[in-house]
Amino acid sequence: MSKKVRIGAGMGFYGDSVLPALDIAKNGNVQYICFDDLAELTMAILEKDRKKDPTKGYTKDITQTMNLLLPECFPKGIKLITNAGGINPEGAVNEVKRVAKSLGFDDIKIGLVKGDNIYGGLNELSPYFLTKDGEESWEQYEDRLLFASVYLGAQPIVEALKQGADVVITGRTTDSAQFAAPLIYEYNWSYDDWDRVASAVLLGHLMECSGQVTGGNYTGAWQDIEDLDNIGYPIAEVSEDGSFILTKTEGTGGKVSVETVKEQFLYEIHDPHHYITPDVIVDFTSVIFEDIGPDQVRVSNVKGKPAPPTLKVLIGYxxxxxxxxxxxxxxxxxxxxxxxxxxxxxxxxxxxxxxxxxxxxxxxxxxxxxxxxxxxxxxxxxxxxxxxxxxxxxxxxxxxxxxxxxxxxxxxxxxxxxxxxxxxxxxxxxxxxxSCLIDRNVIESEVTVEIVTVNKEAV
CATH class of the missing domain: 3.30.70 (Alpha-Beta Plaits)
Known part of the structure; x- marks a missing residue:
């Protein structure tokens, strides 16, 4: 029987419910649960937290998330991947360590990804920013700057998994990176295997908003979606060729159909031929969706193009x-x-x-x-x-x-x-x-991955 990788969605934003993810941990038969906790607004909220207390700047609900999920996930070997580190991934790692120690998990390995925060090096990096003629420059906000982050892709998360991380904490990443990384790692895909990496990114795009692909926020026949009070978050079962089946935990509410999947598929899409991420440029127009059973949709035929030479920069002021x-x-x-x-x-x-x-x-x-x-x-x-x-x-x-x-x-x-x-x-x-673009080489050369244990400080 060919290998299958099963990934569950955690939370789709800071403040989302973690209870469906707990149900996935208990009953979903997954190897990974992945979270997308960040949006532009979230980064602003986290910066306000960090300004009040330098030890903060990560999503505070990571405490509840780890208290609920680690007892289910760590003994089963289910890995958790999240960008809840926000402005301060080191602080988030220290909080996960504290929770893990309180639960008696002294041997847990936490992957810390750093390098997205460029606040302290903007002047040195300025020659590498790319703006069109006549466009404004970050320098006009220089006396009011609060934070500056670069959207990283899946590669450093893959590296953390290679180093044995049970939990991976990052700062600013793309919404899809957490979901794509386990597939690249498990199947040992080459980073330039554009079609498979594109499929992994599409999977992340479909799962990033938690229940929005399982009938939540559905604008079709929403009246017919049952048991939204107990909505199930999506689970993807992925084959080595990159195709995958979207479903949800048995017995949960909501619905997985071609229609609910397409609703999320079209979310935040500009040019469907050219969906740009750090990992790959995805062509959404070739994708095939098939209802293959109750709450089961097969997704295949995703096409990818070479990754761009730049990364997106987000600067708050x-x-x-x-x-x-x-x-x-x-x-x-x-x-x-x-x-x-x-x-x-x-x-x-x-x-x-x-x-x-x-x-x-x-x-x-x-x-x-x-x-x-x-x-x-x-x-x-x-x-x-x-x-x-x-x-x-x-x-x-x-x-x-x-x-x-x-x-x-x-x-x-x-x-x-x-x-x-x-x-x-x-x-x-x-x-x-x-926001603007920057030469990815000068950023990725400075990205670091570290494995932190309960008895080792995050620095």
Whole structure:
């Protein structure tokens, strides 16, 4: 019988439920569970954590994840791979060590991947950044920089597995890297075996959002998806030729079908002929999906092209302050009341000389999701409306002034329905994101992989 590798999806974002992954660990008969915990917004959140406490900067839910999963996974030899390290993978490794020690797993091996963080070397790396003529440069944010990370691919994770890691912790990687690495490692695929590596990357793309491929967030016949309260995360059974079968743990809710798989397949796709990752450029247009049984979809015929000569850089910078809040209004004339409150707030902002860079308003219950595409409605048909009002300012003091304008409108404005009176005038710092490309050779030559044990410090 030919070898099969079974991979389960862990969590699809920071804060996602880990319980379906625990079910996979118990009943999924997998060798790996892989997690994609990072998004651009997540990096900003983690930077705020690190700024408050230099030992933080990784996803805090890694503590719960390891406490739940290690007792099931480590004795069975199920390996865990996650980019939960975020801004501070060393801190995440130290937390995993602490949890492992508390569970009595002193001999666990934790792979630490470093090299994505280039914050301290931006000036030296500047000649290797690639931008088009006329494009902005990171240097315009130099006095406001907070972090700078490069999207790494699967190769350093493969190296950690070769060194015997039971758990692999990385910083910023592509969403698919955690899932692709076990296949490259298990089947000893060459890094330039473009079609097979492309298949591994597609697998990662399909599994990265946890339950989104098993019927969660499904826009088709979502009413017919059963037992979403107990949704199962996807499991992929992969053959050596790169083809794979997507399924889920038996007895869990949700659904795996060509339709649910295609929903995730089209997620965040720009050019389907040219899906760029550090590991390979994938051509999605050749892929074949087949329903082969209940909750089983076979995926095959993935084609790949040589990997690009560059990697993506993500740079975060201070981008002013936000003041925001909500006011709720009820029938009759809920929308008119909200519009009047908006008018009053804008006049008061001008009267008080609050300096704004941007003002954003929306009516929750009418256009907050669809914006200008929202259908015109009769105001009296709306039972309630919440006005969301936000400003962006350069100075913290200006954002703070805005928060104090909301509460008085409860008695000094249109008839008030109650609720949503802001956040006590507390402004929030905003982070901006700048991205560009960099020569991959200068980055990958500095990437390191280290195996850390419970009795060895991560450095």
């Amino acid at each position: 201070e981008n002013g302050w936000a003041g925001d809040g909500m006011l709720g209004y009820s029938w009759p004339n809920a929308l008119e009341k909200a519009k009047k409150a908006e008018e009053i707030l804008k006049k008061q902002i001008n009267r008080l000389g609050i300096r704004t860079e941007e003002i954003h308003t929306s009516y929750i219950g009418y256009n907050s999701l669809h914006g200008p595409l929202a259908h015109e409605v009769e105001s009296d048909s709306l039972n309630e409306i919440y006005l969301y009002f936000a400003i962006r300012t350069k100075e913290k003091s200006d954002a703070a002034k805005f928060g104090k304008l909301l509460s008085p409108l409860a008695v000094n404005g249109p008839p008030f329905g109650g609720g949503g009176l802001g956040k006590g005038g507390k402004p929030r710092q905003l982070l901006g994101i700048y």
